[in-house]
Amino acid sequence: MEDNLREKLLTAFEGKLTKTIEMYLETCARCGICTTSCHVFRSMPRPEYSPAARAEVVRKLYKKYFKLQGKLLPSWGEAKVLDDTALDDLNKAAYSCTGCRRCMIHCPFGIDTQQIMSIAKLMLVVAQAEPEILSMLADVSISKGESIDLIKQGFIDGLKRLEADVVGKWKLEAGQIPIPTEVQGADVLYVALAGAHSIIPAAAVFNAAKENWTLSFFEAVNFGAFVGDPAKTKLIMDRIINEANRLNVKEVCICECGTAFRVLKQMSGKQSFTVSSITQVHARYIREKRITLAKNTFKGIVTYHDPCQIARNGGVMDEPRYILKHLTDHFVDMSKKPEANFCCGGGGGLVALGEDTHEFRMKSAKVKADQVKATHASLLVTACENCHSQLNDLNTYYKMGVEVKFLSSLVADALVRGIENKA
Numbered sequence: 001m002e003d004n005l006r007e008k009l010l011t012a013f014e015g016k017l018t019k020t021i022e023m024y025l026e027t028c029a030r031c032g033i034c035t036t037s038c039h040v041f042r043s044m045p046r047p048e049y050s051p052a053a054r055a056e057v058v059r060k061l062y063k064k065y066f067k068l069q070g071k072l073l074p075s076w077g078e079a080k081v082l083d084d085t086a087l088d089d090l091n092k093a094a095y096s097c098t099g100c101r102r103c104m105i106h107c108p109f110g111i112d113t114q115q116i117m118s119i120a121k122l123m124l125v126v127a128q129a130e131p132e133i134l135s136m137l138a139d140v141s142i143s144k145g146e147s148i149d150l151i152k153q154g155f156i157d158g159l160k161r162l163e164a165d166v167v168g169k170w171k172l173e174a175g176q177i178p179i180p181t182e183v184q185g186a187d188v189l190y191v192a193l194a195g196a197h198s199i200i201p202a203a204a205v206f207n208a209a210k211e212n213w214t215l216s217f218f219e220a221v222n223f224g225a226f227v228g229d230p231a232k233t234k235l236i237m238d239r240i241i242n243e244a245n246r247l248n249v250k251e252v253c254i255c256e257c258g259t260a261f262r263v264l265k266q267m268s269g270k271q272s273f274t275v276s277s278i279t280q281v282h283a284r285y286i287r288e289k290r291i292t293l294a295k296n297t298f299k300g301i302v303t304y305h306d307p308c309q310i311a312r313n314g315g316v317m318d319e320p321r322y323i324l325k326h327l328t329d330h331f332v333d334m335s336k337k338p339e340a341n342f343c344c345g346g347g348g349g350l351v352a353l354g355e356d357t358h359e360f361r362m363k364s365a366k367v368k369a370d371q372v373k374a375t376h377a378s379l380l381v382t383a384c385e386n387c388h389s390q391l392n393d394l395n396t397y398y399k400m401g402v403e404v405k406f407l408s409s410l411v412a413d414a415l416v417r418g419i420e421n422k423a
């Protein structure tokens, strides 16, 4: 590795050294309590898959370049030189961690391995050694934000083709528009993913609740966060903040995308609007009797997978269970403590890397498949696109025998007046 690059990487490392991160890097007691917290280690018990071992890859560089002993004693065993091998180790550590933070809740010091891995990911970005596809997807999102006026009309034309399906789920009343856009002063700005599945059910529920809503021109997913590039993460997030401010909305509702929700909720700073997940909004509509759902329209046991970024890291755990209580009498929780639920194994950009990560994603999430099977559920519900894709793959790989569904689509299909209207 050239000195010039090493210097750039260490500058990036130093930029991440907040007091909290320094505490994480200095505190590990090597007690090993976190080891079996990690779904990867639980499914594939190899030393390098323990959270502490992952963190150690970064910690050794910290000791070499930011601690006095490392600077003075070149052969100090706890320190490691930053070279091409170290970069390779950073890659293996960062992209075998889904950033689920299950280890953090069991560590007596609350060490956040995801945060330590964010240093590794940033160094890979600076060295241009990150998975190229994630950076390319982030760049596409950013350039869409820069040329929105060019694509607006095409987007609106595409929405017209979805209107009949929205009305099929919920018949409109006078004055309602199936999928409104550009509504100045709307109460809710809904940020969907690319694809009809993220727009049609949500639109039907907003219309049923008589919400004053408007659809964002941008897709929610933040590939900048997956790849660990803070500049790109911010640019992608700012497109939504600017749109929300331009329309002067009261609330931004994020679709079933865990990373998009956590990024906007926790990183957007003080804004004039609140940030909610669509699960929170649906629970609120039920509580306020703005929508009513038909119960037990599907047979068999139902279970729910908590997306890590929405549940453990975003605090939305009661709401999906509240919604499910209105949908079925046959709900079985897969974990006694939802905050300790296992990751699906697809987070941190692994699902977006597709076939390249398929074998690892399947093997490292065996514990998740076992957890689902133990519920004897025939319907597996979740509220995150990433989790949905990964759970579908697991379903095939482990022959789990479930149907995987989005919670929002179950809500839309169970709208009571919607059913009456169809009759």
Ligand code: SF4
Pocket (backbone or CB within 6 Å): 037, 038, 039, 040, 050, 051, 054, 096, 097, 098, 099, 100, 101, 102, 103, 104, 113, 114, 343
């Ligand atoms: S954040 Fe999740 S995947 Fe990463 S080390 Fe901790 S438990 Fe394992």
Ligand code: SF4
Pocket (backbone or CB within 6 Å): 027, 028, 029, 030, 031, 032, 033, 034, 035, 051, 052, 106, 107, 108, 109, 110, 111
């Ligand atoms: S539980 Fe915490 S202190 Fe113990 S080994 Fe894991 S990270 Fe280190």
